[in-house]
Amino acid sequence: MKILFDTAGLDLGLEEAIEGAILARDELGIEPTLVGNEDLIKPILEKLGTKMNILDAKDIISNDDEPAFAIRRKKDSTIVVAFNNLNDYDAFISCGSTGALLAGGMFISGRISNVKRAVLPTPIPTINGNTLLIDSGANMDVDVELLVQFAKLGSVLKNVSEGIENPRVGLLNVGVEENKGNAITKEAFSKLKEADINFIGNIEARDINKHVCDVLVCDGFVGNIILKNTEGLASFIMSMINSNVIEKLSDSSKKEVFKYMTPLVNTFDYREVGGVQLLGLKKLIVKAHGASDRNAIKNAAASVQLMHKNKLIEKIENSFRGEI
Known part of the structure; x- marks a missing residue:
């Protein structure tokens, strides 16, 4: 499976996105391509002792940009470059502007037939x-x-x-x-x-x-x-x-409490979920949290891999076929 990874939009910086893509490649068998500033990405890959395909994109759409306007004007942004190349890939994962992802999905990738909105x-x-x-x-x-x-x-x-x-x-x-x-x-x-x-x-x-x-x-x-x-x-x-409660317990008691609390905490942890699928579009597009780390990016790749394997787009198309 071939996935585009947006290196922009992460609070922790583009290196975390790169490390996440590497984990997805090594642990999940994903074929990753990085989308971002090639001049910044290459030195990091060299430092990590690995190689990866890159789609060069020097610009970034920020959360302060008006989404539809930015999609039209920022042609060299990571999100626009990714969408313009998405036909050659199975999915796109980004921590960038939700509005820009929705706008790009609607204007460039397109909606599934008969679906009114993403x-x-x-x-x-x-x-x-x-x-x-x-x-x-x-x-x-x-x-x-x-x-x-x-x-x-x-x-x-x-x-x-x-x-x-x-x-x-x-x-x-x-x-x-x-x-x-x-x-x-x-x-x-x-x-x-x-x-x-x-x-x-x-x-x-x-x-x-x-x-x-x-x-x-x-x-x-x-x-x-x-x-x-x-x-x-x-x-x-x-x-x-x-x-x-916890701070008043002994060290041994804290360990027991944390053992039972960890699964509960993980249910609310965006890093465990990875990202959410933008539904209704013709391609698999996942919006990950801006505060994602490398494991969150890998988990986002795992979720989109499951959607691809189980033919999400095809099943939505079948569900909406014939609607007016």
Whole structure:
């Protein structure tokens, strides 16, 4: 499998992206190509005693750039160069601007036929596995048709990534009753019942981490708030446990606590997840966290390798074939 690795956008610097690509090559059998400033990349590869293909790109799209404008104007940026060469590769992994990745995916790579918008799905940890939150920030304003499409896209991804044959789909709402919510969620409830998915009804935010559904549908505005609140709450709880409980234990007791706490902490760790797949596009594109380290980059490669092996794009195309 051939993957493009964006060397820009990492808080830890481009060397971490290079090291991640090397791990993906050596541990996963990936054929990596680095996208970035060749003058900066080559000395690092020489220092590490290895060689790798490079697509030279001197410019960078930052989070401060207006995405669509930057895609049109910054032709020598890593993201634009990667998209312009993506037909020769199986996937693209980037820690760069989410907006630019979505814009590049829409304008250059293109959407799968009948898919209206690209969407960001994010796994939210639960007591048993995770719930896929979709959308988590790509589409702030949606209509009913989009919410139904999100449900279908999430169902396909959950099946491909975890082997769940008939994922349970819930609609995020202020109550579980069918008549709850605003005009869009009320209409969406009816349309989701009619859709060819396993729709189980409305889900309240307090039940998300109970794993009451496999896919949770909402607009990107609400989804992004849920995502960031979850991250903040997890950080708060861990800091409270550490300061009020763990620090008061003996060294031997701390080791026992950490042994049981580590799996819990890892469920909230972006480095373990690796990245999220931008759904609805014609190519496999993974957005990794800006604070990713080399292991996170490798894990992002592992996730996209699984998507490629299980034919995610093909299955989405089949799911949306014939839609108007």
